[in-house]
Amino acid sequence: MDSTSAQDTDAARLRADITALIRAAQAGDPAAFEALVCQFDRGVLQLARRLAATEQDAQEIYQETFLKAYRALHRFRFECAFSTWLYRIAANTNLDYLRRRAVRKELPASASGEDGAAPFPDPADRAPGANPEQLLLSGEIAARLEAALAGLNPRERLVFELKHYEGMKLKAIGDILATSEETAKNSLFRATRKLRAALADLHAAAPALAALRPEPGTMPEEV
């Protein structure tokens, strides 16, 4: 199909643009660094918002990620895709954040009190066209799921987010975490096992959930 080759050309052009931007930023052009930021930062912020407890935390993770990238840019040697390099930094920054929080959670004083900033709005509030009953159902499930996710260890949490909510392949997740696809897969399975155990009651008591997806026999060919 012609559009495929056009997409290939676009992808090649984008890669060439990114390469030129990296070189210019490495040579000290601040506009080039900002342009690079603009190419990737929505995804970085999105990931941070999924993992962070508050919008403010997400903004801090975003900033720390790009400051680290800025300081380390002269060491980028084009040995992997820039996006992989950048997401590696983002992943580590998120992991650091989750680890700091895990430590803080063990202290009784800060166990319940958040930093004063409002948590994210309940995503169910925004689900368009959902009926109230379903809204209630998904709101409750989302809250339970959120709590269960918070119980995972940082690495499992990150892998689960990258897989199920960023839609990344296990191979790419392995690259980002500087590990193998197999190791990423094991982390994902551990996370899944823990989550399913934590949500077993919901899972068993909500046959309605299965109805949210089509029956196996009529499954559309996409996931």
Next chain:
Amino acid sequence: MNCQDAQALLRTLSCGEATPADRAALEAHAAGCPACRQRWQGEEAWLALVAQRRPAPVSDAALAQARQALHRALAAEPAPAARGGWRWPAFSAGAVSRQWAPRWSPAWAALLLIAGFGGGWWAHHAPSLTAGSPAAAAQVRVQTVEPASAPGQVRVVYDLVRQQQISGPATNPRLRHLLLLAASQPANAGMQLESIAALRPAASQNPVRRTLLAALTGDPNPGVRLEALNALRPLVTANAGVRAALAQVVLRDPNPGLRMQAVAALAQAPRADAGRWLRRLSVQSSDPYVRLNCVAAMQQLDLAPPAAAWGAFTAQPAPASGIQRQ
């Protein structure tokens, strides 16, 4: 396939990496195996549960806020190790200072402007305020912008240390400066619209054009972006940067009306330039109406659309995304 194979496939399914062939194989096995059929339903229920969590998408406002904070943080950074060619100029948000010489690399302009660095961009490229000390200039806040009684004149009320006002044509450098400041304040869309309207006659001047381009590609308010587009329209024939920015609007603006306006504006470029952009956009855009409009505009210009454009009406190119997925 036996039950063990089926369970391996179910694990792949729960990783979200099952292929259509995997599904077909599962289906064939599950048809005759109630146990595996039940396990499959369990997996699907689990995936449905996981899908219940849908965090709100990143808003343009949140992204703009993050970028501005980042810009401030970068300003405080020392020059990168072993480079030392430049330093980020220091600045505080929304403030104007004389010390920043406009610095602009045209090659990156289009890319940078795609998303716009909002206030950060503005401060970074702001021309100096002519009156007052830098310390006083740092306190400038524009309060109102409105047409003055004389035709072609505008009145701006602003705070320096105390409230002041100034009237005159937009070509007056000091007034122009205040208008540029007001045009870049997303907190007050009404004032932005007034300022952009007042700046129209000066659109071809470099700092004005840059501010308009930043508004066109980065302002969160579609009304402001449209006003900027209209102010830039006369420059389409002469300015390649404007054409590139319009192309970015066609590809990235979330507002379908603006995308169409940008196609129409590009069609007014000199025929060769218009042809080049329309040809590219007719294939690259993920919006079928945009692609259709590009082809129609090309036909009006007696230009042949690329064969791929026709195919593209049925095949949907992947939308541009921040994350590169493998």
